[in-house]
Amino acid sequence: MPAITTSIFELLKIGPGPSSSHTIGPMKAGYDFMERIKELPKEERLKATLLEVHLFGSLSATGEGHGTRRAVMSGLLGYLPDTCQPNVLEEFDDNDRPFELDIDGAMITYHPGDIIFDAIQHDYPHSNTMIFRLKSGDDTLVERMYFSVGGGFLRWQGWEEPKHGEPTYPYDTMAELKDHLRGKSLRLHELIIANEQSITGMSEQEIYDGLDHIIEVMERSVELGIKSTGVLPGSIGLQRKAAVMYEQAKKEQFQGSGFLKAINAYALAASEENASGHCVVTAPTCGAAGVIPSVVFMLKRHMGALQEEIRQGMLAAAAIGFLCKHNASISGAEVGCQGEVGVASAMAAAFLAYARGCRFQVTENAAEIAMEHHLGLTCDPVGGYVQIPCIERNAMGAVKAYNAYLIASTLDESYQKVDLDKAIAAMAQTGRDMSRKYKETSLAGLAQSMTEC
Ligand code: SF4
Known part of the structure; x- marks a missing residue:
């Protein structure tokens, strides 16, 4: 490759x-x-x-x-x-x-x-x-x-890959990426920045400015979503839930189950903004646009993360997204929802681990655990709307990302038997084997059993 x-x-x-x-x-x-x-x-x-x-x-x-x-x-x-x-x-x-x-x-x-x-x-x-x-x-x-x-x-038709600059540190698997990190004594975010510079010709400052804008739009989608109430567009008549969930988390002072309610609220908020047709960040897709903003918001607002840590975490998340896109897919129409919310959850888990200063191996393990537990996830949006199951699925993806980070950062790294490359290969194979009915056609699954919408 x-x-x-x-x-x-x-x-x-x-x-x-x-x-x-x-x-x-x-x-x-x-x-x-x-x-x-x-x-x-x-x-x-x-x-x-x-x-x-x-x-x-x-x-x-x-x-x-x-x-x-x-x-x-x-x-x-x-x-x-x-x-x-x-x-x-x-x-x-x-x-x-x-x-x-x-x-x-x-x-x-x-x-x-x-x-x-x-x-x-x-x-x-x-x-x-x-x-x-x-x-x-x-x-x-x-x-x-x-x-x-x-x-x-x-x-x-006839599209050709545009001429990119050559990456300073070429890789197409996590194994190759790790070889660069070990061999050159680099940190992951440094490698991703160096490659971005050589591929796009952007300066480091331009890359960080662009990243800050991405983070700002993610935060804005959460802020707008937790303030909005009412019914989402479309024939389902689906009620927005983020604001109620957020108020409950606030009452519980974001402690105990209030912490989990906040992660849910933030993911629901950005996903509901997406369902309204408002601007979000593809992370890696619109359908999965609630997962990463949720953990970004949580880390910034409740866990005291600095902007620099958020930027570095976002670069780690991007590395996971690149590998999934390159070796499998991030399209629900190609591999089902494992390629959307599954990849978003893996990116979010890597984001959390890296932004919290964990060792690189913990970052990979967190991404792998989140990916592994989304394998086989189908895409069956009810009525063709990115609402059911998509909105709650983003909340589940964010919570799973947090849990994957906890498992990876608590247990000994040597307990991990599956590496990220294997999980991505399994996702690609599962996507190839998946019936077309479960790939964003609304012809099966929940979309079929809720035909009144
Ligand atoms: S169910 Fe389908 S449309 Fe909904 S988020 Fe997943 S991949 Fe996207």
């Missing part, structure tokens, strides 16, 4: 929820297609009469509940995930509202409802496929097939 060249800011991205593969990826696709149109000669553009957008696979199965229509529409109108207002998608709620697409010479009227939810079963290379076509009558002027491959990453 080639060395990992994913940037921290590709893994941890800011954007609107509720599902990075269903909102951030499609939003970027809409934006990119408009850029492709601009490359056409003007005389071609002027012939345009029709735009077609087809969604396939899990985008078709659950895109309605996940806000894919709104995301595509906002991208076509020039919005991008990391720069748009937190609640931008609400502008596109009405399927019949007409929007004028200015394609530099010709105007096309398009409604969110014009987007076509096409075949769920198909033979395209990735489940989350989109086809965009600009037409003049029956003639196609420009067409592009996109793949939303999870975590907000977008690929297209």
Whole structure:
């Protein structure tokens, strides 16, 4: 396998929820297609009469509940995930509202409802496929097939890996990463920073500034969520729970079960913000956007962690996310929820161990324990909404991360028999064996037994 060249800011991205593969990826696709149109000669553009957008696979199965229509529409109108207002998608709620697409010479009227939810079963290379076509009558002027491959990453037919700088310390497994740490007497966060600099060309200060912004958005999603009440968007009518849980934790002065209630409240809060279509951080996806913010908030607000410790913990979490993405997947449509909440929990466990100053081996063990106990977790969002089981599942993922950190940091390191590389390999194999029904299609599991939603 080639060395990992994913940037921290590709893994941890800011954007609107509720599902990075269903909102951030499609939003970027809409934006990119408009850029492709601009490359056409003007005389071609002027012939345009029709735009077609087809969604396939899990985008078709659950895109309605996940806000894919709104995301595509906002991208076509020039919005991008990391720069748009937190609640931008609400502008596109009405399927019949007409929007004028200015394609530099010709105007096309398009409604969110014009987007076509096409075949769920198909033979395209990735489940989350989109086809965009600009037409003049029956003639196609420009067409592009996109793949939303999870975590907000977008690929297209003919896509080639962009030229990254070479990582200073190349690795594609935890075993190789550990060899660098031992051989060069480096600490994990130093290695990740050095690689980020050589891959992206960013300075150390720019990386830390970007990381601080990511941490700030995570904290904001928790702060907003614990203050918000009412019912979440969609036909389920699901009540927000974070504020009630937080008040209870406060009454118990965050002690005893109040401590656990606070971890739950923070994860519920960020997940409920995500379900509202507000901006969160993909950590590593929108669906799993509550797990890491929960433990960050807990460490900062209740355990006195310094910003420097939070930054270093976040770099350790990113290392775990890179390994999972590279050797398995972070897409619910590819491997089920083990790739979303499972990976988030492993990242959060590593974050806790590293930020608390544990030895590196404890950090790996904490990630492995959290990953191991999410293996086989399916994805079956009820009604196609990232709400049931997703929101509570984030709370469970955060609590499991804390528990994995406790187990890893309390017991002797030599007790650990499974290493992280083996757990990631098991996740990849389990994902390959998992029926397609359990990969973000809402065709099985809870989504099937709660069909009234
Ligand atoms: S069940 Fe898990 S993978 Fe599926 S949408 Fe919910 S959070 Fe994402």
